Amino acid sequence: MEYILNLTKTLGGMILLAEKWIKLTFQGKTRWGFVIDQIFQVGVKSLGMTLIAGMFVGAIMALQIDVQLKDFGAESFLGGLSTSTTLRNVGPVLIAFLLSGKVGAYTSAELGTMEVTEQLNAIRLLGADPVEYIILPRIWAVIISSFLLLIVGLMVTILGGVLFSQFIGVNALSYIQNIPRIVTGWSIVLSVVKSFVFGTLIAIVSCYKGYTARGGAVGVGTAVQSCAVTNLILIIFTDFFLSMISSLLQELFQVGYL
Amino acid sequence: MISVKQVSKSFGERRVLNQITMQVAPGECVFVLGKSGVGKSVLLKLMVGLNSPESGEIHVAGLKVDAENSQTLAQIRKKCGLVFQFPALLDSVSVFENISFGIRAREISVNPSEIEAKVREKLSLVGLNEKVLGKFPTELSFSTQKRVSIARTLAVEPDYLLFDEPTTGMDPIATTGLNHLIKKLSQELKVTTVVVSHDIKSAFAVGDRMILLDQGQIVFEGSAEKFKTSTASLAKQFQEEMF
Numbered sequence: 001m002e003y004i005l006n007l008t009k010t011l012g013g014m015i016l017l018a019e020k021w022i023k024l025t026f027q028g029k030t031r032w033g034f035v036i037d038q039i040f041q042v043g044v045k046s047l048g049m050t051l052i053a054g055m056f057v058g059a060i061m062a063l064q065i066d067v068q069l070k071d072f073g074a075e076s077f078l079g080g081l082s083t084s085t086t087l088r089n090v091g092p093v094l095i096a097f098l099l100s101g102k103v104g105a106y107t108s109a110e111l112g113t114m115e116v117t118e119q120l121n122a123i124r125l126l127g128a129d130p131v132e133y134i135i136l137p138r139i140w141a142v143i144i145s146s147f148l149l150l151i152v153g154l155m156v157t158i159l160g161g162v163l164f165s166q167f168i169g170v171n172a173l174s175y176i177q178n179i180p181r182i183v184t185g186w187s188i189v190l191s192v193v194k195s196f197v198f199g200t201l202i203a204i205v206s207c208y209k210g211y212t213a214r215g216g217a218v219g220v221g222t223a224v225q226s227c228a229v230t231n232l233i234l235i236i237f238t239d240f241f242l243s244m245i246s247s248l249l250q251e252l253f254q255v256g257y258l
Numbered sequence: 259m260i261s262v263k264q265v266s267k268s269f270g271e272r273r274v275l276n277q278i279t280m281q282v283a284p285g286e287c288v289f290v291l292g293k294s295g296v297g298k299s300v301l302l303k304l305m306v307g308l309n310s311p312e313s314g315e316i317h318v319a320g321l322k323v324d325a326e327n328s329q330t331l332a333q334i335r336k337k338c339g340l341v342f343q344f345p346a347l348l349d350s351v352s353v354f355e356n357i358s359f360g361i362r363a364r365e366i367s368v369n370p371s372e373i374e375a376k377v378r379e380k381l382s383l384v385g386l387n388e389k390v391l392g393k394f395p396t397e398l399s400f401s402t403q404k405r406v407s408i409a410r411t412l413a414v415e416p417d418y419l420l421f422d423e424p425t426t427g428m429d430p431i432a433t434t435g436l437n438h439l440i441k442k443l444s445q446e447l448k449v450t451t452v453v454v455s456h457d458i459k460s461a462f463a464v465g466d467r468m469i470l471l472d473q474g475q476i477v478f479e480g481s482a483e484k485f486k487t488s489t490a491s492l493a494k495q496f497q498e499e500m501f
Contacts, residue, residue, distance in 0.1 A: 114348075117344060117346055118343075118344065119346050119347070119348055119349070121308055121346065122347075122407075123359075123363075124335070125306060125308075125335055126359055126360035126363050126410070127335060127336065127364040127414065128359070128360075
């Protein structure tokens with residue numbers, strides 16, 4: 001019972017934070033200069049990790065799908081199937097997991113430390129709103145960084161698949177030529193939508209968990225741990241629902257492959 | 259004036275403040291003394307609406323402190339400056355940005371040269387030179403950070419100055435310097451000052467009046483001279499510490 005109450009409280013808190021973020025944004029309260037600083041702090045510093053991870057995700061997908069296709073003598077479909085699976089599902093989810101670990105943990109730890117060292121209370125007493133001054137630019141920075149990193153990561157996964165196909169005896173050109181046969185515009189739209197939604201989730205969850213941290217170093221540790229778990233669970237749930245909605249829409253409008 | 263009437267506050271099963279009633283007159287410097295964990299910091303946070311009491315009322319400058327009433331709370335906070343136990347400076351910005359933060363947020367001044375002049379004035383008031391302005395808080399010693407924190411609070415020109423354990427973590431020389439500074443600020447700026455601490459030496463150095471908290475209640479209230487002859491059990495323990 002207590003678990004359900006806590007879960008409801010957390011979800012409610014995150015919804016209220018998201019509402020305030022949207023409201024403040026429309027009121028023109030975002031300090032974009034600070035957003036750019038934060039994008040450098042959380043985004044640019046995660047680029048290397050995203051490139052390496054993306055490359056290997058693409059390679060792993062190519063390897064795994066090739067094993068299956070060989071049984072049916074259908075290796076010529078490798079480029080399309082591997083890229084489609086990566087773009088529509090595995091890529092966004094895996095890269096979002098990595099970013100929730102790096103960007104999410106950094107943000108929740110930073111905000112949590114600010115809360116337990118009374119920096120946020122100091123801001124309140126000096127006449128400013130910590131959500132407007134501290135949280136709002138961080139939410140935007142995390143959304144923009146995560147979204148851009150996910151898009152870059154996905155492009156690198158395709159490259160990883162192409163490069164690795166050479167090692168498993170599939171011609172790179174035929175790999176690339178097969179991509180448009182299976183990957184549709186719908187796959188790309190779905191991938192972009194997932195990237196944006198996952199980026200937004202990471203931003204809201206990380207900021208909320210850091211902002212509500214209480215009780216010294218232990219509280220910050222608990223907030224970061226809870227942030228990681230909540231992000232992972234919400235990414236999985238959201239991925240499932242977005243994939244389901246996508247399938248329904250595809251059936252409805254008869255667009256492309258599943 | 260700060261008026262605390264029948265205020266109680268608990269955390270879980272533990273009642274830290276039990277029916278506390280006290281007043282702080284305009285321009286007065288009151289020192290609230292007590293052991294660690296007795297609820298002194300909670301009392302300060304209740305005064306500025308960072309916590310809410312379970313029962314009772316607090317009025318600051320005639321306005322009722324109510325965490326739910328954001329407009330009144332903003333008015334009260336405009337009149338108050340709280341120096342936290344730890345400096346609570348914003349790590350990611352310079353000392354200048356920290357001190358000018360409240361001036362900008364409260365729109366005390368929007369002119370950059372005026373803001374800079376105010377920052378320099380407050381910095382000099384706390385005995386720091388301008389070399390620290392471009393530094394980040396993590397580059398400063400703890401006692402310097404504390405002084406910057408006081409300068410940041412003074413920059414918003416409060417009528418009520420609240421100090422939470424100001425000498426915690428400071429060496430004896432820095433403690434004496436800080437006590438002199440608090441006394442000087444209280445006398446020169448004519449602000450109403452409340453200091454909470456367990457440091458009996460600071461209490462004698464700073465307070466016009468002393469209030470002793472024990473087990474959630476006020477067990478002594480009066481002048482430093484009267485404190486020396488108090489028969490309250492905790493007052494005796496503090497007297498032994500002092501003399």
